[in-house]
Amino acid sequence: MLGFITKRLLLAIPTILGVIFIVMLTIELVPGDPVELMLGEHATREAVEKVRTALGLDKPLITRYVLYVKNLARGDMGRSIRENREVTKEISDVWPATVELTLAAMLIAIVLGVSVGIISAVKPNSWFDNVNRVVSLLGLSMPVFWTGLVLIVIFSFWLRLFPIGGTGTLRHLILPAFTLSLPSIAMISRMTRSSLLEVLKEDYVRTAKAKGLSPRVVILRHALRNALIPIVTLSGLQTGQLMGGAILTETVFGWPGLGRLMVRAIFARDYILLQGAVLVFALAFVVINLLVDLSYSFLDPRVSTQ
Amino acid sequence: MKHPSPPSPLREFWEQFTENRLALVGLAIVVALVLVAIFAPFLAPHDPTHQSLPDKRAKPGGKFILGADEFGRDILSRIIYGTRAALLVGVLSVAIALFFGMLLGTISGFFGGLCDNLIMRALDILLAFPYLLLAIAVVSAIGPGILNTTIAVGIWATPGFARIIRASVLTIKKADYVQAARALGASNGRIMLSHVIPNFISPIIVYSTLYMANAILVEAALSFLGLGVQPPTPSWGLMVSSGRDFLLSAPHVATFPGIAIMITVLGFNLLGDGLRDSLDPRLRNL
Numbered sequence: 183m184l185g186f187i188t189k190r191l192l193l194a195i196p197t198i199l200g201v202i203f204i205v206m207l208t209i210e211l212v213p214g215d216p217v218e219l220m221l222g223e224h225a226t227r228e229a230v231e232k233v234r235t236a237l238g239l240d241k242p243l244i245t246r247y248v249l250y251v252k253n254l255a256r257g258d259m260g261r262s263i264r265e266n267r268e269v270t271k272e273i274s275d276v277w278p279a280t281v282e283l284t285l286a287a288m289l290i291a292i293v294l295g296v297s298v299g300i301i302s303a304v305k306p307n308s309w310f311d312n313v314n315r316v317v318s319l320l321g322l323s324m325p326v327f328w329t330g331l332v333l334i335v336i337f338s339f340w341l342r343l344f345p346i347g348g349t350g351t352l353r354h355l356i357l358p359a360f361t362l363s364l365p366s367i368a369m370i371s372r373m374t375r376s377s378l379l380e381v382l383k384e385d386y387v388r389t390a391k392a393k394g395l396s397p398r399v400v401i402l403r404h405a406l407r408n409a410l411i412p413i414v415t416l417s418g419l420q421t422g423q424l425m426g427g428a429i430l431t432e433t434v435f436g437w438p439g440l441g442r443l444m445v446r447a448i449f450a451r452d453y454i455l456l457q458g459a460v461l462v463f464a465l466a467f468v469v470i471n472l473l474v475d476l477s478y479s480f481l482d483p484r485v486s487t488q
Numbered sequence: 489m490k491h492p493s494p495p496s497p498l499r500e501f502w503e504q505f506t507e508n509r510l511a512l513v514g515l516a517i518v519v520a521l522v523l524v525a526i527f528a529p530f531l532a533p534h535d536p537t538h539q540s541l542p543d544k545r546a547k548p549g550g551k552f553i554l555g556a557d558e559f560g561r562d563i564l565s566r567i568i569y570g571t572r573a574a575l576l577v578g579v580l581s582v583a584i585a586l587f588f589g590m591l592l593g594t595i596s597g598f599f600g601g602l603c604d605n606l607i608m609r610a611l612d613i614l615l616a617f618p619y620l621l622l623a624i625a626v627v628s629a630i631g632p633g634i635l636n637t638t639i640a641v642g643i644w645a646t647p648g649f650a651r652i653i654r655a656s657v658l659t660i661k662k663a664d665y666v667q668a669a670r671a672l673g674a675s676n677g678r679i680m681l682s683h684v685i686p687n688f689i690s691p692i693i694v695y696s697t698l699y700m701a702n703a704i705l706v707e708a709a710l711s712f713l714g715l716g717v718q719p720p721t722p723s724w725g726l727m728v729s730s731g732r733d734f735l736l737s738a739p740h741v742a743t744f745p746g747i748a749i750m751i752t753v754l755g756f757n758l759l760g761d762g763l764r765d766s767l768d769p770r771l772r773n774l
Contacts, residue, residue, distance in 0.1 A: 200613035208629040323754035325705055327712045328728050328746030335739050426620030430709055434732075445713055448628045460625050467618045
C-alpha cells in the first residue's frame, strides 16, 4: 500500500511541473509587453526596465521556469505586483474561504445527489424518477452565476431568509454553497441511479433479497457499496467543476475567496498573483484526484495496489 | 422464401430517435436556435444596440416585450442577437477541439507506444486544470473578445475529445475488419481514413453535442466575468452581468438572458442524450 502511494505521488510530480509550465507559458503569450501593460501607458522606459529586471522577465522562459520551481519548493511564489505582498500570504488569506465554500457544496452535492439517485434507482420510471430526471437536466443547464442571482432575488430580497452576500455565519454559507452544488447534485444523482441500477441486476443482490434481508440492508449494504466506485470517481472530478464554479459563485455572492482574488488579479494585470492563484487551484485538483485514486483500493479490494 | 431486407442503420436510428420525446424537444430547440441566429435581423423587433435613455430599465410589456436594459436597449432583440455569439463560439470551439482532438487521439491510439505516452501525459496536464480555469488562464493571456473566447473554449475542450477518440481507436484497432484490412496489405493511412475514423463517428456526434452545451456555458461564464465577449456585442453572459447591479429594482434585466442560456444548454443536453441513446446503445443509462 505504502509503495502504491509513493508511486502515485511520484507520478503526480511531472503533472505538477507541467501545470507550472503551462501557467508560465500562458503569461508568456500575453500580446505586447506584460510589464508595460501592468504599469500603464504613462510609465517611463526606466521604470519598465526596472520592473522587468526585478521580475526576472528579461531572462528566457526556461531560466524563469527553473527559478520559479526552485522558489516554489521553498514555499516562495514571489510578490504580488499591485499590493507588493508575498503571493503565499495573499493566497493563504483567502484560501480557507474557498475551501469552506467548496467543501460545503461537495457535502450538499454528495448527500442530496446520492439519496435522490438511490430513490430513483429503487423505483425506476416512477414519478419521482421522472421528476428527478427533468430537474437534473435543468440543474445541469442553468449557468451557476445566474442561478446564484435568482436565488439572491428570491431568498434574500423577497423572502429575506438569507443575507445578500458576505461571510461569517452558516446563514451566509447556505445560499452560495447550494448554488455551487446544483450541477454536481444533478451529475451525482444521475450517476448513482445508473450505477445502482446496474448493480441491482447482479446475482448477489438477488441472493441477498432471497435470503430475506430487508430492502434497506440489501440496497445500502450490498448494492450501494458495489456501486460506489463510479460515484466516487465522479465526485472527485466534480471537485474540479466546483473549484471552477467557485470562481463564479464567489463573484456573485461577494465571497472573499481565491476565485475572487484571481478575477481581481486578472483585471489588475497582476500576473504574478494570477500565476499563484491558478497554480493553487490546479495543485488542489491534482491532490484530490490522487486521493480518489487511492480510495479505490479501500472501496474495492479487487483493485490491485500494485 | 424471400427475406425482408434489414432496415438501413440510418432508418433504425431515426425510428429510435423519434420515439424519444425529450430528444425531439432538444432537436426542436436546437433547430429553432439556429433559425433565430440566422434570421435575427428579421426577428428582432428593435435594433439591439440602439440606446434610448428615457426607456432605461423599462419593465417588460408595452413597447419592449421583455423590457429594456440600463441603456434602454430592447432585451428581447439583444437576446435574439445573442444567439449568434453563443452558437458561434459553441460551434467553432467544438470544431477546434474536434480537429485537434481527432489528430492527437487518432495518432495516440493508432501508433501507441512512446508517442501515445507523450501525448496522453501532455493532455493529462491540461486536464489537471479544474473546469473553467484553463479557459480563464488562456483568455487572461490572449485577451478578451469573441475570437479569443472561441480559442480558449476550444483549447479547454480538446483533451476531452482526444481521450474519447483515443479510447474508440484502441477498440477499433483490435477489431477483425481492421486486422483483415491489414492482412490485405492496406497502409496505415488507408486503415486510419477508411476504417478507423468512420467507426468513431457516432461517439463523436454524441460528445460534440454534449460539449456544445458546455462550451456555451463556458462562453457565458467568461463573458459574465468580463473576460469573454466584449460590449456592445450582445452576449447573454454579459447581459446577466450588467443586470447584476439592479437586481432589486429591475430583476428582469438579468433574468431573461439567463433563461435564454438555460434553454439553449438544455436543448443541446436533451439532443445529446437522445443521440447517445439511439446511436450508442452501450452507453444507455449513463
